[in-house]
Amino acid sequence: MSTHDYLRQRFFPHMWCPGCGHGTVLNSLLRAVEQLGMSKNEIVMASGIGCSSRISGYVDFHTLHTLHGRALAFATGVKLSKPELNVIVPMGDGDALAIGGNHFIHACRRNIDITAIVMNNRIYGMTGGQFSPMSGVGINATTAPFSNIDREFDVVKMATAAGATFVARSTTFHAQQATDLIKQAILHEGFSVVEILSQCPTHFGRKNKLGAAADMMQHYKDITVPIGSSKKKDNPDLIERGIFVQEEAPEYCREYDKIIEQAMKG
Amino acid sequence: MAKKKKLKQHHIDRDWCKGCGICVHFCPKNVLELDEMDKVFAARPEDCIACKLCEIRCPDLAIEIETEEGGS
Numbered sequence: 001m002s003t004h005d006y007l008r009q010r011f012f013p014h015m016w017c018p019g020c021g022h023g024t025v026l027n028s029l030l031r032a033v034e035q036l037g038m039s040k041n042e043i044v045m046a047s048g049i050g051c052s053s054r055i056s057g058y059v060d061f062h063t064l065h066t067l068h069g070r071a072l073a074f075a076t077g078v079k080l081s082k083p084e085l086n087v088i089v090p091m092g093d094g095d096a097l098a099i100g101g102n103h104f105i106h107a108c109r110r111n112i113d114i115t116a117i118v119m120n121n122r123i124y125g126m127t128g129g130q131f132s133p134m135s136g137v138g139i140n141a142t143t144a145p146f147s148n149i150d151r152e153f154d155v156v157k158m159a160t161a162a163g164a165t166f167v168a169r170s171t172t173f174h175a176q177q178a179t180d181l182i183k184q185a186i187l188h189e190g191f192s193v194v195e196i197l198s199q200c201p202t203h204f205g206r207k208n209k210l211g212a213a214a215d216m217m218q219h220y221k222d223i224t225v226p227i228g229s230s231k232k233k234d235n236p237d238l239i240e241r242g243i244f245v246q247e248e249a250p251e252y253c254r255e256y257d258k259i260i261e262q263a264m265k266g
Numbered sequence: 267m268a269k270k271k272k273l274k275q276h277h278i279d280r281d282w283c284k285g286c287g288i289c290v291h292f293c294p295k296n297v298l299e300l301d302e303m304d305k306v307f308a309a310r311p312e313d314c315i316a317c318k319l320c321e322i323r324c325p326d327l328a329i330e331i332e333t334e335e336g337g338s
Contacts, residue, residue, distance in 0.1 A: 004327070024324070
């Protein structure tokens with residue numbers, strides 16, 4: 001199958017701005033699904049609200065476009081009732097960690113077999129460029145015209161601490177790595193989190209004078225290093241890319257099946 | 267080792283392309299350009315090495331590289 005066969009082509013061209021990183025994330029995701037040889041019928045995509053969440057409208061899987069921040073709750077319900085399906089939850093940074101922060105940490109804790117993709121553009125793009133919990137100190141946003149003083153979350157550290165059994169990070173510049181990480185995340189049995197740094201040239205880029213989309217992607221190359229790189233020792237501000245956590249732990253649906261079996265014994 | 271794939275054709279969907287210029291910027295052989303409508307086109311296809319960096323990074327899914335071996 002070609003990657004385009006997984007699309008609802010009637011909705012293209014998509015609604016994302018020119019140069020929006022979310023399109024590249026969609027591109028990477030389609031390649032991952034194609035390389036795994038998955039059928040459209042075995043994938044469920046649940047998303048919340050925001051630019052990133054519009055991705056579920058464009059893919060020809062089983063899709064749910066749900067409430068802001070609550071996509072993981074819907075996905076948990078889908079996965080528990082149909083554990084044989086692969087559930088993917090694309091989320092924006094605000095959707096995942098502000099509005100849906102609690103759903104996020106508890107999905108990590110339960111280790112339910114869902115693949116969460118956090119498309120981190122560090123801003124609320126759809127509503128006009130308000131700062132998010134991922135924006136960080138010194139960033140300009142519509143709601144922080146004199147620069148932001150809120151410290152940001154580190155998705156990787158947070159997911160790891162909350163108990164996710166697969167945690168990885170990449171960027172839209174490193175699209176091939178992103179595809180590889182999404183593939184591994186889908187194959188992993190347990191809760192997987194893949195953070196992909198994604199540029200928002202319209203709001204984040206303009207307000208912070210980061211140039212065009214291609215310049216923002218080039219910037220990802222400059223500010224990230226593979227995990228364990230010696231460059232990180234010299235410059236602690238560099239962001240690491242790769243797989244941070246990959247471990248086995250009891251998966252939620254399987255544990256639930258055991259409970260059902262036990263209860264049925266009477 | 268697998269033989270290097272040779273370019274057959276650039277398939278560019280002009281309706282999907284939004285002219286962001288990401289493909290133009292990252293093409294290692296400077297093959298692509300934006301036209302007067304801000305749509306990408308292959309200005310120097312003979313230089314293309316079919317690395318597909320444009321295809322995999324295109325946020326609009328508007329570029330597909332077809333290679334000689336029949337792969338896409």
